[in-house]
Amino acid sequence: MQTDDIDYCDQAVNLRGYLAFDEKAAGRRPGVLVFHEGLGLGDFAMARARMLAELGYVAFAADMFGERRQARNLQEVANLVGDLRNDPQTLRARGRAALATLAALPQVDSGRLAAIGFCFGGAVVLELAREGCNLKAAVSFHGVLTTRMPAVAGAVKASVLVCTGAEDPLAPPEQVKAFADEMRAAAVPDWQVVSYGNTLHGFTNPAADGSMLRTALYSAQADRRSWASMRGLLEEVFRV
């Protein structure tokens, strides 16, 4: 497997993403974006990119904060995430910059793209889906489901998969219900929500031990199940 840092930009903001792919594979392959949590592009999202590369995809972990900035504490997370969440147009443009970068790679089949995201990154993925980006699938893992710009009818083309902890205080049942209502109202052709019982926020990340965010806790079971659901969806949508 080959991994590379890739510099790209959104307006005046320098972004440094992380690419992972099988350099021995021939021909153009589906490309999958990975959007990081509120901590910034770090080991976790990079590891997921490599896992996607092992599945045969060209994976590109985006940098949403610029200069690959990392949050060191919850206050920094709140600031970095808040700046983008409060300005969905900028957030979407930032996400689109990653999508365009991935789509332009010579080893990528630009007709077969998808995006996955974790926590904050889950929200990014859903924003790109709402915008009607050229994605076959959009998968949110323990992401916030609310938006300032709900999907409009007919806009969403991606198959949407939301994997959420039933006890995640960042995506409580009423938020899940509102999301389903948004999907219905927008006549989204393919969406599904998986709710894992006894499961908190951040369930895919082994580093989530409740120390930084009390309500973020790794669950090997929900991690495995949600990854399997994602794999299944990607296989579905990328089938020629």
Added chain:
Amino acid sequence: MQTDDIDYCDQAVNLRGYLAFDEKAAGRRPGVLVFHEGLGLGDFAMARARMLAELGYVAFAADMFGERRQARNLQEVANLVGDLRNDPQTLRARGRAALATLAALPQVDSGRLAAIGFCFGGAVVLELAREGCNLKAAVSFHGVLTTRMPAVAGAVKASVLVCTGAEDPLAPPEQVKAFADEMRAAAVPDWQVVSYGNTLHGFTNPAADGSMLRTALYSAQADRRSWASMRGLLEEVFRV
């Protein structure tokens, strides 16, 4: 593959189930019950039993109505289902009779049992899980989620998987919410709910074309996805 009719009984009621297994396999294997829809034990549940046998399980499709009775119209469905749904003790005993029959088969590992069910059968599966039956997993496909006997704390041992259509009028969002609340209140150690957008009742059954029940409609996509989720769960819980 070998298939056999198996006669068993619950009190004075004669039941005729349907067994499917790989007669060439050696040793005791996990056993999986299949509970039929409101129409009675017919081609659909039998086909699912054979699909489970192809996965390596010993599958036993139960007869919940006696003498393998089939409903010919919605009124007969309502009568047959209503008699049992209104009398959950009898329904549970009827289900337990199938479980005991499967567990006693020489090719079955009685420590590794599970149950799946469709529509009415989904409700049966959940009743057995609530009762604390010796099941590793309980999977409901487009089943009704309500009960007259909610699970009590600590009773449920099975890993519970509910696959439901987001637009199923027999399991509307408020019912799904109440079910999740029941699972929480009963401290069920493992439960999950998958909700498929744009999906009505009866989505696993190719015969569901809206003609008998207007709101029952086959969805190849939701059928495939829910079966994959079931397979994943069975692999998980039957791992030695």
